Amino acid sequence: MSKLMFSQSSLVIIKLLWSKLSKFLTMIFRPFIQPRFNKQFLFVPNFILAHTSTCPASKPKCGASAGKGGTTSIKKIDFKRAEKSAPCRFGFIPEEWFQFFHSKTGVTGPYIFGLVFVNYLVSKEIYVLEHEYYSGLSYVVILYFISKKMAPGIGASLDKEVDAEIAEWEKGRADQMKVFETTIKDAKDAQWRAEGQKILIEAKKENVAMQLEAVYRERAMRLYQMVKGRLDYHVKKRRTENKLHQKWMIAWILENVHKSITADFQKQALNQAIKDLALAASRVK
Amino acid sequence: MMTNLFSIFDPSTNLMNLPMNWISTILGLLFIPYSFWLIPNRHFIMWNFISKKLHNEFKTLLKNNYFNGSTFIFISLFFFIFFNNFLGLFPYIFTSTSHLTMSLSLSMPLWLSFMLYGWINNTNHMFIHMIPQGTPYILMPFMVIIETISNIIRPGTLAVRLTANMIAGHLLMTLLSSTGTNMSFYMIMILIFMQIMLMIMESAVAIIQSYVITILSTLYYSEVN
Numbered sequence: 001m002s003k004l005m006f007s008q009s010s011l012v013i014i015k016l017l018w019s020k021l022s023k024f025l026t027m028i029f030r031p032f033i034q035p036r037f038n039k040q041f042l043f044v045p046n047f048i049l050a051h052t053s054t055c056p057a058s059k060p061k062c063g064a065s066a067g068k069g070g071t072t073s074i075k076k077i078d079f080k081r082a083e084k085s086a087p088c089r090f091g092f093i094p095e096e097w098f099q100f101f102h103s104k105t106g107v108t109g110p111y112i113f114g115l116v117f118v119n120y121l122v123s124k125e126i127y128v129l130e131h132e133y134y135s136g137l138s139y140v141v142i143l144y145f146i147s148k149k150m151a152p153g154i155g156a157s158l159d160k161e162v163d164a165e166i167a168e169w170e171k172g173r174a175d176q177m178k179v180f181e182t183t184i185k186d187a188k189d190a191q192w193r194a195e196g197q198k199i200l201i202e203a204k205k206e207n208v209a210m211q212l213e214a215v216y217r218e219r220a221m222r223l224y225q226m227v228k229g230r231l232d233y234h235v236k237k238r239r240t241e242n243k244l245h246q247k248w249m250i251a252w253i254l255e256n257v258h259k260s261i262t263a264d265f266q267k268q269a270l271n272q273a274i275k276d277l278a279l280a281a282s283r284v285k
Numbered sequence: 286m287m288t289n290l291f292s293i294f295d296p297s298t299n300l301m302n303l304p305m306n307w308i309s310t311i312l313g314l315l316f317i318p319y320s321f322w323l324i325p326n327r328h329f330i331m332w333n334f335i336s337k338k339l340h341n342e343f344k345t346l347l348k349n350n351y352f353n354g355s356t357f358i359f360i361s362l363f364f365f366i367f368f369n370n371f372l373g374l375f376p377y378i379f380t381s382t383s384h385l386t387m388s389l390s391l392s393m394p395l396w397l398s399f400m401l402y403g404w405i406n407n408t409n410h411m412f413i414h415m416i417p418q419g420t421p422y423i424l425m426p427f428m429v430i431i432e433t434i435s436n437i438i439r440p441g442t443l444a445v446r447l448t449a450n451m452i453a454g455h456l457l458m459t460l461l462s463s464t465g466t467n468m469s470f471y472m473i474m475i476l477i478f479m480q481i482m483l484m485i486m487e488s489a490v491a492i493i494q495s496y497v498i499t500i501l502s503t504l505y506y507s508e509v510n
Binding site: 135142159 | 484
């Protein structure tokens with residue numbers, strides 16, 4: 001019981017000390033260390049784990065690249081998928097080892113080195129020629145024959161499968177491209193049709209404008225005729241009134257004249273008229 | 286120089302008294318292909334081909350007991366034992382499956398788990414399956430005894446079959462090759478030829494033994510349910 005309590009309290013003390021220590025260390029090593037989580041217990045040394053180009057710790061932080069326009073620089077994967085295995089001689093010695101020797105010893109260098117090394121191992125009995133060696137010899141012969149006779153066939157059939165897989169992916173890609181191309185073509189078609197629609201609408205607009213014009217003119221004509229009719233009415237009325245006035249005036253004048261002609265006057269006028277007529281008759285003769 | 290014919294099976298590669306030869310057990314892990322790229326390479330396709338074939342085989346055997354993923358353990362068992370057997374044929378690589386500790390550690394837990402599951406959960410079913418259909422009534426007690434004994438020795442047979450095959454093969458190879466130390470050059474050619482034959486047979490045995498052990502484990506599993 002007391003042991004348990006002791007271990008618990010020691011755990012608490014250890015945790016406290018560790019938190020203090022980690023805070024201190026974080027403060028000191030902040031330029032070198034990338035804190036991984038919000039907890040202050042875990043920190044990861046930047047120079048150890050950020051060595052790979054794809055490690056997120058080696059990406060610039062958001063604030064640092066604000067001046068560049070806000071885009072973080074993500075490195076692309078430089079290497080490609082290896083379609084063939086690396087070149088090698090004798091099936092298991094890589095070609096680069098021969099290049100390593102080439103500048104100093106030329107072409108025969110690595111072979112001589114191999115020979116001498118094997119000679120050293122065998123003659124000094126560092127490599128003992130015992131039962132493993134002889135079974136190894138037979139195995140080398142087996143492997144040689146397999147690699148020469150059967151391996152090309154197996155390799156070719158496996159390559160066919162790889163090519164089939166590639167073809168499948170390419171086919172999917174090509175189909176998708178075709179779909180996109182048809183979509184583009186259809187979209188262009190639709191755009192062309194839409195332009196035709198514009199022309200159609202222009203024609204319709206003209207049509208409608210013409211109709212409006214015609215109706216306007218018809219109404220203007222009607223308006224003119226109505227106004228003219230009213231004005232004609234007034235004119236006719238005035239003329240009629242004038243005629244009536246004239247007629248009445250003449251009648252009144254005549255009436256008054258008839259009234260003003262006395263019997264005396266009438267006699268005189270008639271005598272005068274006879275005289276005038278006699279005179280005229282005498283002149284004519 | 287061999288002190289003893291069986292000294293190839295002694296763990297003797299030491300590093301501060303720790304036997305390092307058992308590391309050859311996990312050598313098969315290096316042969317598992319990567320799936321880094323979208324497009325598979327030959328190695329990956331080969332691996333997938335074998336896995337699929339095995340999967341179909343086991344699925345057929347499991348019949349009604351099959352559920353998604355029940356073949357994984359058997360496929361991984363196959364590859365594990367296969368790599369251990371096959372790589373042990375190469376010189377200087379220790380064959381870990383030639384030790385009964387290894388084979389028994391594989392077969393005993395499998396068998397024990399199947400039996401415990403079967404007997405505790407499906408007791409009647411297990412009792413029924415002890416006697417094949419159509420046996421005469423007189424033979425039934427004897428059948429029970431025989432079936433019980435055969436059931437009990439199953440982990441032993443699984444382990445010992447594997448171990449014995451591996452030991453026999455390696456022993457023959459070692460015996461044959463150890464005569465090569467004191468031979469003339471022309472005799473060595475004949476020796477190599479005979480060893481090639483033996484090697485081919487041993488490779489076949491390696492594959493077959495791993496297949497057999499896996500198939501039998503599948504069968505034992507399918508019997509239980």
